[in-house]
Amino acid sequence: MAVPTQTKKLIDTTFGTYKFGFRTHVASAFKSPKGLNEKVVRKLSERKEEPKWMLDFRLRALEIFEQKPLPQWGADLSKIDFENLHYYIMPPEKGMKNWGDVNPEIAKAFSLLGIPQAEKKFLAATSAQFESEVVYSSLHEALSKQGVIFDSTDNALKNHPEFFKEYFGKIIPSNDNKFAALNSAVWSGGTFIYVPKGVEVALPLQAYFRMNSDNMGQFERTLIIADEGSKVHYIEGCTAPVSSANSLHAAVVEIIVKKNARVQYTTLQDWAHNIYNLVTKRAYAYENAEMFWLDCNIGSHVTMKYPAIYLMGRGARGEVQSLAFSGKNQHQDAGAKIIHAAPDTSSIINSKSISKSGGRTTYRGLLKVAKGAHNIKAKINCDALLLDSDSRSDTYPTNIIEEDDVNIAHEATVSKIGEEQMFYLRSRGLSEQEAGSMIVNGFADPIIKHLPMEYAVELNRLIEMEMTGSVG
């Protein structure tokens, strides 16, 4: 994201409505036939020239996926037509270290999205995934000299197999849930990051995910390992063309934050309003480590996503700040999970949701304090803002507390956009829309302020666009 204004204007005038809804016309190098079976998985693994253990891992996951029923809680997933999806679409193969080497049509799409422009200005590393594969990936030379690894997960599996044996699928096993199993069976693309001991990456690393085809599934797999005392901030952005056909995005993100390390993972999700976004994200934070999820869900038809933090070592800290916006025909079922598995750990969950034009938001959270985890501090805050009486918001917090010396604060509010606030702002000359955007942006401000400035501006703009109703 962080699309330059000029580019945005171009996109607005060219495509109108949902500004990332344009489609790129490019022939794929390979496309698996619709539907999912063992043959599709074998073919995919073969094309990727994977080691046998990975093929076995995929096939076991496929079995789990087929056995597990759809979740009977959360958003309505009954309309997903698994037989009508392409599970793997490979864009034309090219070099991926320079934009000049990327297929020109695909490079153009990312340029319209402002990715190379943002890369020049304020990113330490950039990757771009188109359909099922990463087509561009680049890391500042200084960082690569310090031993930082930033690559597509497919490449990393080839070049750094030692990390995969130790960590891949260990934080989120295939049998965790149906969609983690699906991802494990057909994963492709995603980002691998390793930050060596003591290395602090000052600028954010960014990955951008683009789905271009109808009826496709995108299943990127991300693995981040922050070694002792290191620091890194990773940002992901997602968009897709507007189409009538429902596509599925089911990612798995595993993060290991070692002793004294810090990871921030920021998501700006703005999928087109026909996409099912069912993502499993989990981090393990060890002694005195800090994990920070900043999760903004603006787009998609249905999102189910509950970034989790397991506080595994004494003194570890976890924080989840999340923002959800649901408009017409959208359901954001999002939240957070924090597991205090060690003493002296602390956590913060701050969730804000906005519902408009019949949109629905759900906060679903889990706070667990395990036996033996003494002296725990936890704070949970959920605020929902309803912009009209057609919209809906629900809160489902679950607390499982197995120790006594815990300090837990929980607050939840639901408010309707105030008639008096609207009247006040309009009496100063602001239109109904301007006043509404101002109130909503103000409501979201405590989350937005955690974003780097360029992204904060972008998110404010996205909210304004959603408020004008020009989307979807």
Place this chain on the structure above:
Amino acid sequence: MNKTTLKISGLRAKIENKEILKGLNLTIKSGEIHAIMGPNGSGKSTLCNVLMNHPKYEVTGGSVTLDDQNLLEMETDERAHKGLFLAFQHPIEIPGVTFANFLRLAKNANKKEKAIGPADFHKVLKKSLGTLKMNDTFAERFVNAGLSGGERKRAEIVQMSILKPRIALLDEIDSGLDIDALRVVAKGINDIFEKEKPAILIITHYQRILNHIKPHFVHIMSDGKIIKSGTGALAHELEKHGYEKYVK
């Protein structure tokens, strides 16, 4: 500058089926300061809210024109663009929105003038805050959030000084102010009046603000109507005799 005239004729309005305004007549022009005084429940605040088109009130009769245009057909923001301003009795909080950002967008929403950028606006705002004896840091605080009653009233006058209305309705701008704050607010209003010559309508229970701002006309309101109008001297009479002499 052209004279602006707000003409209210036989105005009737209700809230939740209760009639509050019962045929009110009043004409105010730029360059004039009017004060409406009256006991609680006489409909003074209702008049302000109706003129600004508060959604809870319904106009049931009469007319209001602003320079011969039908004010009652206009949306609230349109009325603001035409130069109408209401200083609220109870200014509401807008969390997460800074005063500077809010006021600059409000200033620019009225597209008559060239839009002002954040840097230039900051200078203008700083000056205005200074006049109202408010610290610069108020610019970056959220609108009315955590402000005392007196600070909110001063912030209303800061908004008035920046938006430069042609007709300003000040709804109990003096309530909740101590004597020093009252002086500051009154000076702020007088400065704007001297510079911009708008029409000002002061709604108040008490005569004390009129020791600092000299009205050209004073009206007594009771039961949804103006029952007596006079010059500034009427306020002093009221102070002496109370409302009872006028209200039957």
